[in-house]
Amino acid sequence: xxxxxxxxxxxxxxxxxxxxxxxxxxxxxxxxxxxxxxxxxxxxxxxxxxxxxxxxxxxxxxxxxxxxxxxxxxxxxxxxxxxxxxxxxxxxxxxxxxxxxxxxxxxxxxxxxxxxxxxxxxxxxxxxxxxxxxxxxxxxxxxxxxxxxxxxxxxxxxxx
Amino acid sequence: xxxxxxxxxxxxxxxxxxxxxxxxxxxxxxxxxxxxxxxxxxxxxxxxxxxxxxxxxxxxxxxxxxx
Numbered sequence: 001x002x003x004x005x006x007x008x009x010x011x012x013x014x015x016x017x018x019x020x021x022x023x024x025x026x027x028x029x030x031x032x033x034x035x036x037x038x039x040x041x042x043x044x045x046x047x048x049x050x051x052x053x054x055x056x057x058x059x060x061x062x063x064x065x066x067x068x069x070x071x072x073x074x075x076x077x078x079x080x081x082x083x084x085x086x087x088x089x090x091x092x093x094x095x096x097x098x099x100x101x102x103x104x105x106x107x108x109x110x111x112x113x114x115x116x117x118x119x120x121x122x123x124x125x126x127x128x129x130x131x132x133x134x135x136x137x138x139x140x141x142x143x144x145x146x147x148x149x150x151x152x153x154x155x156x157x158x159x160x
Numbered sequence: 161x162x163x164x165x166x167x168x169x170x171x172x173x174x175x176x177x178x179x180x181x182x183x184x185x186x187x188x189x190x191x192x193x194x195x196x197x198x199x200x201x202x203x204x205x206x207x208x209x210x211x212x213x214x215x216x217x218x219x220x221x222x223x224x225x226x227x
Contacts, residue, residue: 004166004168006185007185020172020173022173022174025216026174026175026176026216026217027176028176029176030212031209031210035206035210087185088184089184089186089187090186091186092187092191092192095192095193096192096193098189098192098195099187099188099189099190099191100188100189102198104195105195105198105199105202106202108195109199109202114203114206115206154161154209155161156161156163156202156205157161157162157163158162158163158188158189159162159163159164159165159169159188160165160186
């Protein structure tokens with residue numbers, strides 16, 4: 001199962017001194033309408049980009065803090081993995097991107113009426129960011145604004 | 161809501177609603193090309209939103225159905 005102990009020693013050492021950031025008090029937003037009327041967006045840090053979009057840049061010191069908008073009607077076969085971490089097995093995600101960016105699954109949820117609708121675009125980040133200051137200060141608020149502008153009610157976070 | 165592979169990260173960061181999944185890193189929704197199993201994870205995550213008597217932060221363990 002996923003735990004620190006299965007990560008390489010260098011990664012475990014980095015996580016041991018990593019400055020974890022927490023929001024206090026914990027932000028709590030109750031659901032204001034039934035899920036069957038709610039709009040959902042995927043926010044994944046699996047490092048996927050749509051074929052043709054700029055890849056996440058491995059050379060950015062501290063990790064590429066940008067995000068990509070993934071159209072809600074995209075065929076999952078058009079997702080390409082640019083996650084820079086070598087500390088986990090990418091095979092599953094390559095075989096089926098739904099494993100970490102469940103586009104087909106959320107479409108099925110909308111078709112069945114379990115959720116009301118999907119965001120115009122979902123958001124993709126690259127999860128190996130060791131220096132998250134720019135993400136916290138600039139990128140995350142911009143990403144949140146994108147979802148708010150699209151009347152998203154629920155964000156499904158899939159950190160990788 | 162968050163599908164969380166690393167329990168200790170959820171305990172440190174305390175996102176509002178986390179579903180801890182017992183899968184290998186890189187496999188947050190269980191297994192590739194297994195739609196039913198992926199849906200089981202998503203359903204458990206969605207249910208975190210529908211339960212109103214939790215106090216934040218919420219961290220729930222996903223229990224895979226043994227086939």
